[in-house]
Amino acid sequence: MRNTVEYMGVLGEIRQRARVAATWFTQPLLPDDLLGTLNPVWSTREPHARVVGLRRETADTTTLLLRTGPARPGHRAGQFVGIGTRLDGVWHWRTYSVTSCPGDPLLAVTVTAVPGGTVSGALAHRTPVGTLLRIGPPAGEFVLPDQVPEKLLFLTAGSGITPVMGILRDLAATRPEALGGAVLVHCDRTPSDLVFGPDLRELATSTGLTLVERHTAVKGRLTPDNLTDIVPDWAARQAWACGPAGLLDALTEHWAMAGDPAALHVELFTPPATVAADATGGRVSFTTSGIEADAGPGTPLMVAGEAAGALLPNGCRMGICHTCVGRLRSGAVRDLRTGDLHDTPGEPVRTCVSGAAGDVEIEL
Amino acid sequence: MATQTFAPSMTPSAAAHLTDEQVETLGAELDALRAEVVGSLGEADARYIHRVIAVQRGLEVGGRGALIFSLFPPAWVVGTAALSVAKILDNMEIGHNVLHGQWDWMRDPKIHSTTWEWDHASPAASWKKSHNYEHHTFTNIRGKDRDLGYSIMRITPEQEWKPTDLFQPLVNLGLSMIFEWGIAIYDIEIEKVKDGTKPWPQAKAELMGLWRKARRQLAKDYVLFPLLSGPGFLSTVAANATANVVRNVWSHAVIFCGHFPDGVESFDFDEERLESETKGQWYLRQMLGSANLSGSKLFHLMTGNLSHQIEHHLFPDVPSNRYAEIAPRVQEICKRYGLPYTTGSLPRQYGKVLRKIARLAFPGGGPAPAATPPTQLPDQARRRLAAPARLAS
Ligand SMILES: Cc1cc2nc3c(=O)[nH]c(=O)nc-3n(C[C@H](O)[C@H](O)[C@H](O)COP(=O)(O)OP(=O)(O)OC[C@H]3O[C@@H](n4cnc5c(N)ncnc54)[C@H](O)[C@@H]3O)c2cc1C
Numbered sequence: 001m002r003n004t005v006e007y008m009g010v011l012g013e014i015r016q017r018a019r020v021a022a023t024w025f026t027q028p029l030l031p032d033d034l035l036g037t038l039n040p041v042w043s044t045r046e047p048h049a050r051v052v053g054l055r056r057e058t059a060d061t062t063t064l065l066l067r068t069g070p071a072r073p074g075h076r077a078g079q080f081v082g083i084g085t086r087l088d089g090v091w092h093w094r095t096y097s098v099t100s101c102p103g104d105p106l107l108a109v110t111v112t113a114v115p116g117g118t119v120s121g122a123l124a125h126r127t128p129v130g131t132l133l134r135i136g137p138p139a140g141e142f143v144l145p146d147q148v149p150e151k152l153l154f155l156t157a158g159s160g161i162t163p164v165m166g167i168l169r170d171l172a173a174t175r176p177e178a179l180g181g182a183v184l185v186h187c188d189r190t191p192s193d194l195v196f197g198p199d200l201r202e203l204a205t206s207t208g209l210t211l212v213e214r215h216t217a218v219k220g221r222l223t224p225d226n227l228t229d230i231v232p233d234w235a236a237r238q239a240w241a242c243g244p245a246g247l248l249d250a251l252t253e254h255w256a257m258a259g260d261p262a263a264l265h266v267e268l269f270t271p272p273a274t275v276a277a278d279a280t281g282g283r284v285s286f287t288t289s290g291i292e293a294d295a296g297p298g299t300p301l302m303v304a305g306e307a308a309g310a311l312l313p314n315g316c317r318m319g320i321c322h323t324c325v326g327r328l329r330s331g332a333v334r335d336l337r338t339g340d341l342h343d344t345p346g347e348p349v350r351t352c353v354s355g356a357a358g359d360v361e362i363e364l
Numbered sequence: 365m366a367t368q369t370f371a372p373s374m375t376p377s378a379a380a381h382l383t384d385e386q387v388e389t390l391g392a393e394l395d396a397l398r399a400e401v402v403g404s405l406g407e408a409d410a411r412y413i414h415r416v417i418a419v420q421r422g423l424e425v426g427g428r429g430a431l432i433f434s435l436f437p438p439a440w441v442v443g444t445a446a447l448s449v450a451k452i453l454d455n456m457e458i459g460h461n462v463l464h465g466q467w468d469w470m471r472d473p474k475i476h477s478t479t480w481e482w483d484h485a486s487p488a489a490s491w492k493k494s495h496n497y498e499h500h501t502f503t504n505i506r507g508k509d510r511d512l513g514y515s516i517m518r519i520t521p522e523q524e525w526k527p528t529d530l531f532q533p534l535v536n537l538g539l540s541m542i543f544e545w546g547i548a549i550y551d552i553e554i555e556k557v558k559d560g561t562k563p564w565p566q567a568k569a570e571l572m573g574l575w576r577k578a579r580r581q582l583a584k585d586y587v588l589f590p591l592l593s594g595p596g597f598l599s600t601v602a603a604n605a606t607a608n609v610v611r612n613v614w615s616h617a618v619i620f621c622g623h624f625p626d627g628v629e630s631f632d633f634d635e636e637r638l639e640s641e642t643k644g645q646w647y648l649r650q651m652l653g654s655a656n657l658s659g660s661k662l663f664h665l666m667t668g669n670l671s672h673q674i675e676h677h678l679f680p681d682v683p684s685n686r687y688a689e690i691a692p693r694v695q696e697i698c699k700r701y702g703l704p705y706t707t708g709s710l711p712r713q714y715g716k717v718l719r720k721i722a723r724l725a726f727p728g729g730g731p732a733p734a735a736t737p738p739t740q741l742p743d744q745a746r747r748r749l750a751a752p753a754r755l756a757s
């Protein structure tokens with residue numbers, strides 16, 4: 001055993017040395033740049049994924065099956081990844097929940113076209129097999145604890161089923177017994193709009209999962225009131241909910257009033273409304289790149305920086321994934337969602353949801 | 365500010381017939397042209413730069429691969445040719461233009477002015493300062509644009525003659541062979557340390573930065589790849605040196621043709637005028653201070669589209685693959701406003717440059733000096749001017 005460890009250590013050392021040596025031959029490029037030129041999917045520094053399969057789920061929803069490179073970090077069921085898409089030559093990043101199981105050879109994301117959306121329509125309708133996408137590391141807290149609770153409740157609406165689908169598939173593959181007593185309430189307008197309808201019905205039959213399809217065109221939206229009729233023992237369950245902001249707000253309020261707030265876990269796909277549109281704005285300096293930009297009142301630092309040509313890390317662009325964090329060197333920023341002021345030097349700041357409150361320096 | 369007239373010293377003589385209003389209309393037309401091109405950037409442009417980068421990398425890998433067998437003469441010739449072309453593409457169509465931010469709009473971290481590094485002695489960061497900022501902002505202003513003769517040559521008759529200028533045809537030849545090193549060392553501005561305007565620790569840090577980059581460049585071309593050739597060590601050293609010299613001579617010729625041929629104007633330095641310079645006046649100075657080269661598509665590619673020097677100076681951050689389509693429209697604008705649009709073939713233009721360098725090696729050499737004598741730079745004038753940052757890139 002010890003020998004193996006030592007052997008692996010030596011191998012790692014050799015590999016590391018070889019990499020450094022190769023860099024001397026390829027500089028100013030990295031060996032990775034050359035591999036990436038041959039096939040972007042081979043790049044470990046700028047991970048790409050190739051679309052190798054498509055599954056039409058509903059009229060406006062498509063599952064993309066992605067082959068990723070060797071550097072793909074493992075995800076936990078329920079987490080999301082950043083997906084970069086080149087549209088008209090420009091890279092756009094959005095976050096999508098993983099709908100495949102952690103161990104699956106292909107990674108799946110399921111995209112619903114949002115009317116008027118920049119990226120989702122292109123991904124759902126105009127992304128042929130063979131397209132190259134960029135892919136970020138998995139992240140997110142919308143996951144089950146290691147000790148899976150006995151009584152599970154999932155509440156989803158529309159494309160909000162995606163992270164839950166990832167969780168259900170993982171449970172079905174690894175701990176099917178956990179699904180026996182679980183309940184899923186999944187809402188959409190009609191049976192044909194219901195994303196993953198057939199998969200869920202099959203899953204219900206094979207595992208004992210209680211599936212409640214709510215067709216809102218007929219029955220109206222899910223509300224805390226009718227939840228009690230559908231799942232009488234809701235308060236005794238650990239709940240995971242994903243859907244429109246209105247539904248999640250109502251549920252959060254309901255759990256706070258009548259249940260245990262810690263038992264409800266929510267994931268929101270859409271940015272909460274901006275409350276601090278009156279944030280003063282100011283001049284933002286990105287200290288690493290040296291780029292400066294004027295951020296108008298209510299304009300996220302990220303948007304201002306990008307307009308001035310800065311290359312800023314970004315993922316969800318709505319304050320969820322923390323990809324965009326940079327340290328505050330000086331000045332103050334206002335959280336555009338909550339209106340809170342942050343002015344502690346060294347504090348990590350999410351540029352996608354922070355506006356300038358006067359002149360500010362960000363270490364990015 | 366916009367109503368302020370050009371002092372004679374800043375007025376390009378070829379534009380003396382234009383009124384202030386006309387200069388501003390000209391500026392507005394060029395702004396509109398720029399907006400139109402920038403608005404139409406898309407997938408085809410992205411594919412273009414990806415393709416050029418792939419070809420460049422292919423040529424470099426292929427060339428260096430062939431040179432492993434550099435003792436075999438055909439391999440030496442093919443390898444050296446491929447490597448020379450690769451180095452030229454790397455520096456000109458790719459490096460120079462990426463560092464200008466021409467491809468930043470793609471938001472691709474792999475092809476971005478803030479992350480790019482090139483096969484050139486000058487580290488990308490110091491190049492961006494000296495070239496993008498100083499040269500592109502102060503284009504052809506004597507005493508401000510350090511690219512004007514690179515302080516070692518007398519390139520306009522208004523520059524004072526010194527006896528050492530007698531050697532400048534030779535100096536020019538030498539410089540052309542080691543052009544990248546000339547630029548890299550020149551960018552450190554050692555002369556400013558001597559006259560006390562630049563602190564030595566800063567220059568030292570920059571020299572260290574240069575050395576860190578340069579030693580890797582040198583090791584790669586003159587030790588590592590030659591070692592791979594085994595017994596062919598020396599012939600690979602010779603091949604790599606040849607490729608470097610080819611790249612240097614070529615880029616030197618193209619760059620000198622951009623600003624130094626006859627018909628291109630240079631301007632006296634006048635801080636006040638410069639600070640109050642309008643966008644229209646800036647455009648005018650860029651146009652009259654640059655000259656194009658005519659040639660085939662392949663020629664334009666190999667010059668990094670610096671053959672469209674006028675268009676490049678008007679729109680330094682517009683992707684180079686678009687200059688060819690902009691050129692006829694800029695030419696039409698020049699014609700309408702009665703402005704010169706200097707262009708010619710490389711041999712013709714470079715011939716003019718060489719003739720000028722030879723002539724200016726001796727005292728005199730110009731028409732009667734401009735209305736105002738060249739300004740001697742007062743010390744305080746050396747401070748950086750508050751030029752709009754965006755113009756620089
Ligand atoms: C953690 C997380 C996980 C996500 N997982 C998924 C997923 O698995 N599948 C999926 O399809 N999407 C998912 N999203 C949403 C996704 O990231 C994009 O926001 C969505 O695809 C819209 O992008 P767009 O560029 O088309 O729209 P944009 O051009 O960004 O926005 C256009 C308009 O649509 C609104 N809008 C944005 N998103 C939505 C939405 N989801 N529903 C309704 N209106 C919206 C915007 O407010 C805006 O007004 C997730 C988002 C987050 C934060």
Ligand code: FES
Pocket residue numbers: 313314315316317318319320321322323324325350351352353
């Ligand atoms: S981009 Fe996701 S938190 Fe800012």
